[in-house]
Amino acid sequence: MTVAKTLLDQPRRQVQVFFHHVESGLRPSSHELASKIQVAQAVAALIGGNYEGELETQRPPKGCLYLVPSDTLPSLASAHRLGVHTRDDLFGGVVPFPFVASKVISHPLLSHSTSAPAGWSAGFAEQVKSAVLPGYSVFSIDDARLASARLLAQGSVRLKDPGGVGGVGQWVVSSGAELEALLKEIANEALWRRGLVLERNLREVVTHSVGQVQVGEWLATYHGVQHTTPNHTRAAVYGGSELVVVRGGFDALMQLPLESATRLAVEQAMRYHAAALAAFGGMFMSRSNYDVAQGLDESGQWRSGVLEQSWRIGGASGAEIAALRAFAADPQLQRVRASTCERYGGTSAVPAGAWVLFDGIDERVGRITKYAMATDHVHA
Structure with a gap:
């Protein structure tokens, strides 16, 4: 049941608004958590609901629920388990696969035969080609080297861990030697599972x-x-x-x-x-x-x-x-x-x-x- 329908059919006070920590990384620091809770409380007031604190996923509440997650919900199944079915049920978003919420979707693969996560859309990268900077998304060290060589021919390259926030997990290289040194420092199996973004660096x-x-x-x-x-x-x-x-x-x-x-x-x-x-x-x-x-x-x-x-x-x-x-x-x-x-x-x-x-x-x-x-x- 969505919030929009509930607001028409039931007393507004029955809408329960919860903050929900998505287990996708580090727990927010105290200032991040406090700020997000302030936003969640304000959202509750806007929809005429009651702010109920952080959601206890082991004991989901009954009745109408509105969620303010700390991050994008990483699958439709996880959203449905939390009672989130439409955009009227949350402040944020829901994606069908975790990688869709990351920077990795913005750029094409080197070729159709290159490995990519299940659910990858080659068509999306083609549709947004004119809306993004030149770049590639890669899921192996060999592809990172090849993509870097193509981009370095026109200038320095910015590399991004697709899960980084606020500029964290970004590096700029100007040569193949700098790339190799960086890959020795950052590359591991977990990185290649989530991918690496390489794109034209700007000043x-x-x-x-x-x-x-x-x-x-x-x-x-x-x-x-x-x-x-x-x-x-x-x-x-x-x-x-x-x-x-x-x-x-x-x-x-x-x-x-x-x-x-x-x-x-x-x-x-x-x-x-x-x-x-x-x-x-x-x-x-x-x-x-x-x-x-x-x-x-x-x-x-x-x-x-x-x-x-x-x-x-x-x-x-x-x-x-x-x-x-x-x-x-x-x-x-x-x-x-x-x-x-x-x-x-x-x-x-x-x-x-x-x-x-x-x-x-x-x-x-x-x-x-x-x-x-x-x-x-x-x-x-």
């Missing part, structure tokens, strides 16, 4: 965020940019997102007077989104976000392409929910500017009216402040 990069989110009756779509901030080691890490959010779907977003580079980023994200739904049967999502990189390759050619997809709660979700809250509170509101901000160390000033997602000491990254807000309201 002077601007990363656009394009996405859509639906919670209950509230639907919003956006474009924006990411920015970085220094962490405690002075490394540049994700520092937040600035989004322009419209009420409605991609058609409403495309009606805005977008700059040409931004319009291209939105078009590429839309192409990727539609191709994924067509290629991987059964998948669905209520939250989608696409990172689109625009910059120069080593020849000086300007390029634009989707780097990765996110069909799960993410770094921009605070801004997404802040926008949905604004739309829910004001039926005439058509557009807002929403943002998330992450700052490390010391005491960070939080703007008046901001929604504080976390402000304290995290066991992995130290002192961090995270908040979200919606401003610049535009009415019909």
Whole structure:
């Protein structure tokens, strides 16, 4: 039974909203977990439900359930076991095979005879070819060498562990010797099972965020940019997102007077989104976000392409929910500017009216402040 049907047929208070940790990697750190729980609580308020804490999968609740998973649900069967059957049942997404949620789907194999996971879609890579950067996905060390040789002929190559998040698990090589040294360091059976992405490396990069989110009756779509901030080691890490959010779907977003580079980023994200739904049967999502990189390759050619997809709660979700809250509170509101901000160390000033997602000491990254807000309201 979906949330949408339940909201019509039963008292809203019967909707039970749970956070669910997906066993796909490290458990979130304290600041990540606290932020996601804040989002889950806000989602519960938007759909008129009760936030019930973390789901106990050994004793699934009865009645109507709405889930906020920590990651994309990795199969239709696992989703169904949790009571998730449509996008009205969760904040995030469901894929038919685990690899579909990773970066590995974005690029083609070297040839049709190259090994790939069950469920691989050669057609998807072909459909999104004009929406991504030049690159390959490989599942063996020999294919990594061959793909690297092809790409190195035109400049440096970025290698990505397809399960990495926030820039973790990425390396740049400029020669075959650098590749061999890197493979000695990172290659193992687990890596080749999940694959490795090789793609054209860019400089002077601007990363656009394009996405859509639906919670209950509230639907919003956006474009924006990411920015970085220094962490405690002075490394540049994700520092937040600035989004322009419209009420409605991609058609409403495309009606805005977008700059040409931004319009291209939105078009590429839309192409990727539609191709994924067509290629991987059964998948669905209520939250989608696409990172689109625009910059120069080593020849000086300007390029634009989707780097990765996110069909799960993410770094921009605070801004997404802040926008949905604004739309829910004001039926005439058509557009807002929403943002998330992450700052490390010391005491960070939080703007008046901001929604504080976390402000304290995290066991992995130290002192961090995270908040979200919606401003610049535009009415019909």
